[in-house]
Amino acid sequence: MSVRAGEVLILDTNTFIAELGLTSRRGSALKHYLSRRGMQLVLPEVIAEECEKHLARRAKKKRGAVEANLQWLGRFCGKVGGWQSPTDETIEKRARALARAEHLGAVVVRETFGVRSRADSRHQSEQPPSHRKSQLSDCRIWEQCMELLGRCHVVFVSGDRDFLGHCEPDRLHPALRAEAEAIAGDRRWTFHRTMECLLEELRSEIQPVPDDVVFAFVYESIASVDEELKSNSGYHPEGTGEVKQTLLTTDEPEVLEVRLEITDRWLSADSSTAMPFHLSGSCHYRLADETLCDLNASNVKLFTQQPDGSLRAVQGSYVRLSASFSAGVRPIRPEPEELGTWVSTD
Numbered sequence: 001m002s003v004r005a006g007e008v009l010i011l012d013t014n015t016f017i018a019e020l021g022l023t024s025r026r027g028s029a030l031k032h033y034l035s036r037r038g039m040q041l042v043l044p045e046v047i048a049e050e051c052e053k054h055l056a057r058r059a060k061k062k063r064g065a066v067e068a069n070l071q072w073l074g075r076f077c078g079k080v081g082g083w084q085s086p087t088d089e090t091i092e093k094r095a096r097a098l099a100r101a102e103h104l105g106a107v108v109v110r111e112t113f114g115v116r117s118r119a120d121s122r123h124q125s126e127q128p129p130s131h132r133k134s135q136l137s138d139c140r141i142w143e144q145c146m147e148l149l150g151r152c153h154v155v156f157v158s159g160d161r162d163f164l165g166h167c168e169p170d171r172l173h174p175a176l177r178a179e180a181e182a183i184a185g186d187r188r189w190t191f192h193r194t195m196e197c198l199l200e201e202l203r204s205e206i207q208p209v210p211d212d213v214v215f216a217f218v219y220e221s222i223a224s225v226d227e228e229l230k231s232n233s234g235y236h237p238e239g240t241g242e243v244k245q246t247l248l249t250t251d252e253p254e255v256l257e258v259r260l261e262i263t264d265r266w267l268s269a270d271s272s273t274a275m276p277f278h279l280s281g282s283c284h285y286r287l288a289d290e291t292l293c294d295l296n297a298s299n300v301k302l303f304t305q306q307p308d309g310s311l312r313a314v315q316g317s318y319v320r321l322s323a324s325f326s327a328g329v330r331p332i333r334p335e336p337e338e339l340g341t342w343v344s345t346d
Contacts, residue, residue: 003107003152005040007188009033010145011195012158013050013137016043019195020051020098026195028249029337031104033202035253036287039155041106044144046137048108052092052099059091109144119143128173129162138162142176146183153188157198164193199337208245208342209258209285209292215239218262218279221295228316229302235266235275244343247285248336256285257336258292266302276311277302 011019019026034041063085074080086094100108119139123130129138138160148154165173172180172191180189192198219226219237230236241264248257259282265274281297298320303311 003040003042003109003148005038005152007037007039007153007155008042008107008148009037009039009155009198010042010044010141010148010157011047012141012156012160012163013047015157015159015195016047016101017051017054020055020101026199026337028251028335029199029202029339030195031251031253032249032256032339033199034104036202036205041101041104042148043101043106043108044141045108045111046140046144048099050137052095055095055098056092059086059095060088063091109148111140111144112147115143115147116140128175129160131173132162135162146180149180149183149187149189151187153190154184155190155192155198157192157195159194203339206247206256206339208247208340208344209290211243211344212239213292214243214245214260214262215241215264217283217292218260218295218297221283222279222297222300225297225300225316225318229266229314232315233266233275233302233304235268235302237277238265238267238274241265241277242343244341246341247339249339250284250336254287256287256339258283258285275302275304275314 019030030041033039066083067085070080070083100106119136119142122139122143123134123136126134127139129135129142142163145154145156161169163172163176165171168174170193171177177191180191183189215237216239219239226237241262244261246259248259250257260280262277262279264277264279266277267274278299278301279297280299281295283295284293285291286293299318301317301319302314303317304314306312
């Protein structure tokens with residue numbers, strides 16, 4: 001696969017290892033960021049190599065610890081069975097796939113002779129990012145960034161102090177900044193210190209769904225329950241009130257999860273009295289056409305007030321309890337990342 005997008009994202013080695021989706025909540029958010037921006041995640045060859053070695057070494061160390069613990073437990077219990085350790089080949093194959101971020105559609109860019117030559121020269125002369133400590137890999141990453149910047153927009157994320165200035169610890173080193181600006185020309189060069197800063201751009205673009213759209217979608221989705229509640233109460237929904245929505249990422253880059261908490265008033269036929277209504281649940285929000293779908297309402301209640309002042313749920317109200325069960329150990333997957341929570345009232 002080659003670099004096709006007009007804008008690319010490059011993460012330094014430490015940031016990339018942390019954001020693979022194994023240890024970070026932002027693994028799924030990164031998918032959404034790339035999709036939203038129409039960007040490609042680009043991995044300089046040196047990053048893929050270092051990440052592969054790191055993950056394989058870490059997995060083998062974990063395997064060794066498990067085997068040692070099982071030996072102890074086997075001596076204690078007399079016998080322990082039911083687990084077979086993964087082979088070196090299995091671990092290395094998995095590490096290689098993760099290090100190339102195949103699940104994110106990443107592109108591994110091979111290092112050209114020119115990139116390596118310039119990185120070696122930078123390293124030997126102790127130019128940034130090799131000014132703090134001798135670090136050839138950082139020079140290789142930087143030269144790869146500059147080569148890509150010569151033909152497309154580049155967003156670079158690094159928390160490595162070697163890329164930062166002495167007096168401006170949150171900004172790119174001034175010499176590197178000047179170099180990037182000179183090469184960029186009319187192309188964009190963006191530097192972020194952390195993934196949090198990068199994803200703030202995504203959060204600022206995602207807006208809450210308008211309340212009237214939420215109410216229309218919800219009542220249409222629970223039409224049969226809605227009719228039963230109307231029949232049993234003699235009241236009808238007003239379609240205003242408070243909407244709390246929390247947007248979270250999913251495994252699908254173009255789909256968000258929306259967790260809903262809704263309160264509304266249901267009015268009598270002459271609108272002289274009202275009954276409180278509450279719904280909680282979740283649905284999906286398709287970014288491509290900005291539509292809601294797949295409502296899963298876990299709690300739908302319409303309340304009538306008793307003579308003693310207490311509230312009683314109208315027949316047709318319900319609460320659904322759900323739980324998920326899995327056999328064996330569940331694979332590690334990135335958790336949903338919250339993109340924003342909004343509470344609005346009419």
